[in-house]
Amino acid sequence: MTLRLPQPRTPKLPRPRRSRRRIVQAIMLACVFAIAPATWMHAVADSRVRTVAEVPAQDVAVVFGAGLWKGRPTPYLAHRLDAAAELYRTGKVRVVLVTGDNSLVEYDEPDAMRTYLTARGVPGKQIVSDYAGFDTWDSCVRAKKIFGVDRAVLVTQGFHIRRAVALCRAAGVESYGVGVGEPHDSVWYYGGAREMFAAGKAALDATFTPDPRFLGAREPGVKEALASAAR
Numbered sequence: 487m488t489l490r491l492p493q494p495r496t497p498k499l500p501r502p503r504r505s506r507r508r509i510v511q512a513i514m515l516a517c518v519f520a521i522a523p524a525t526w527m528h529a530v531a532d533s534r535v536r537t538v539a540e541v542p543a544q545d546v547a548v549v550f551g552a553g554l555w556k557g558r559p560t561p562y563l564a565h566r567l568d569a570a571a572e573l574y575r576t577g578k579v580r581v582v583l584v585t586g587d588n589s590l591v592e593y594d595e596p597d598a599m600r601t602y603l604t605a606r607g608v609p610g611k612q613i614v615s616d617y618a619g620f621d622t623w624d625s626c627v628r629a630k631k632i633f634g635v636d637r638a639v640l641v642t643q644g645f646h647i648r649r650a651v652a653l654c655r656a657a658g659v660e661s662y663g664v665g666v667g668e669p670h671d672s673v674w675y676y677g678g679a680r681e682m683f684a685a686g687k688a689a690l691d692a693t694f695t696p697d698p699r700f701l702g703a704r705e706p707g708v709k710e711a712l713a714s715a716a717r
Contacts, residue, residue: 523685526692531651535644535663538572542662545712546638547579548629550650551586551595551619559602562643562673565666567599570641571606573664579639580715581612581708583629585619595619611714614707622650622684623691624698626657631701633708635659643668645678649688656692 536542549570552563559567573579582603586595596615604610614633619625629635637660640650644665654661668674 523689524682526689527648527652527685530655531648531663534651534661535647535665538569538576538578538664541573541578541639541664543578544637544639544662545579546581546583546629546635546708547573547641548583548585548625548635548638548654548659548661549599549641550622550625550646551584551599552642554593554595554598557598559598562666562668562677563595563599564602565668566641566643567602568606569664569666571603571608573639573641574608574612581614581711582608583614583616583633583635583638583708585616585625585629587620588617589620612711614705614711618698618700618702620699622646623653623657623688623696624700626650626654626659627695627698628701629654630658632703632705634704635708637661639664642666643674643677645674645681649681649684653688653691656695 547570549566552566553560554563567584570579570582574582584596584599584603586599588594588596594617596617596619600610600613600615603613616625616628616633618628629638636658638654640647640654640661640663642650642663642665644667647663647665651661651663
């Protein structure tokens, strides 16, 4: 009787087609997760983005900070403020809430924004400053919880306006947006690319609604400014 020794088994290698299929599926899934936040923003905000001439009148305009250069608004921020001044001059809004970063003594966005607006005819008593608008979500939450803003016209660049509208609505502020147009320069392309990454954080903020970096006590500035405008 002849004994036959067991033959060693050759390990099965993964089939190339199956591996490729799984890689493609993983890439497709990653793409879905990447574009889902941007899709959400457009779905929420597209119908609420208007021009200065077309936007419905609201009591308050919210202008988001966009940086300073030697203590003065950058061109992008200046264009936002120009639009806000036009909204005030045409009676579309009665109060302008300027929200930005004042985390350093030598860097004060809201005061620079106020100075710019008053030089263009907006009365100082109709301008309210939020000194803790460190990002878009913080500005939206503080507009609602600190300044009591329920409805507003939001003013920022076109590449940012949908995120602003979506986040403010998630924070409880019914919003329309004015997207300020800009030439397609390097700053514009940087801003547009940045929005792709910022959309993910925006979706998380809207889902989990975290408190802003600094909340503090309620402030009567907007209420007082509206009362002043009604006299």
